[in-house]
Amino acid sequence: MKKNTPISTQFFNRQNGLLNVAEISPATRSLGPGLRSVLWVQGCPFHCEGCIAKDWTLLKENKLMTVDEVVGKLLSNPNVTGITFSGGEPMLQAKGLLEVALSAKEQRALNIICFTGYELKHLLNRPPNKWVAELLQTIDVLIDGQYIRNLNDNKGLRGSSNQKVHFFTDRLKNFDFEKHIRTNEIQILDGQALLIGVPPKQMLLAFESAIANLDSFPSRLVDHERA
Template identity: 35%
Template sequence: MDIHISRMHYPVTTLGPGKRIGIWLQGCSIHCEGCISMDTWQFNINKVSINDLKQVLKTWLPQCDGITISGGEPFDQENALIELLEFLNSYNKNILVYSGYSFDGLKDKKLVQSGLIDVLISEPYDHTKSQTKRLLGSDNQQVHFLTSLGKSEFATYLEQPLEKELDIHITPETVWMAGIPINGMKEIAQASKENNVTLSHSQAVTKNK
């Protein structure tokens, strides 16, 4: 089976407790206004074999503290996500998955009922809402502890105050960040402009197309 991947990275320290594997899936049908990851919306690109993906992950899994899966929209690749999660669960690491779908629409799915996901963050990002809670882009989003492992690993972490934390990764052509920036990219873009650096970023486009 194939899966569409935007990017992966280890370690990620801003999307859950400890040093985590970050997996961003490619393709999203929700298109939240003000999304900071519009580059992950397009479908049918960046296809890889799940078997090849597993080989890469095997080098990181023994040393990581957990896995965070985002996107894109993970539930738009439901069958591939099930196969990936079944593999990841064999390593007994806590797994956090983000989805922009409502929990009412997800709660009866096999992925949610099976125990393959320890913590699920649901609901679409809403740029009109406040942002006061850790790991959430907007306060309308909901955290669901789906297993006892998820609750034990995340309950105390989520009670900590919201902080300005981002993992920064620089390549010759791009700068990309892992984490949930407070107020999205607005403050970052403004600070860059004040230092004579112009950033082109996906959140600058705020209208759905």
């Protein structure tokens, strides 16, 4: 496994109450129990081989949104009973996510699931910023650790078997995060198709192969145009 890469949080902290958002889905059934909204944050310090969200790992500004704007979208569907934080790396924006979690929970009884590339022991002993500890207190289930392609056992709501499911409360104890059959949804958001959920292994392989072919596509196109 790659070591956790240290990163300056300056980039994320200077945004004065704004979150750097990759995407938001107001409702899905593919990232945890019940109907959930999902917030994917922009930027991740890790470089997991096989990551399917490479565009969202870039440490750059994407959609800057206020806490109120984010919460408004996350709660826009009245039937949503939970929120999932993913990314990107949520812990890099712990301050903003803490405010989102507190504000959303004030408005509705919700459970929160959070994915992170950091291992829990790292977050407890050497958190990347001072808001991580408080954010962890708002979370019901944390799924931790980087994605390791060779350990993808095609099971559950974690990408690979090294990733551990930590129950901080009993709220979601009845959901089998380890063996849950993976499902995916394709949603059209802001004119873009978004694949939601932890993809089954075969789909991942097909996706990676499609991306690899894309790399050679422009040169084939140029050759064709020259012919």
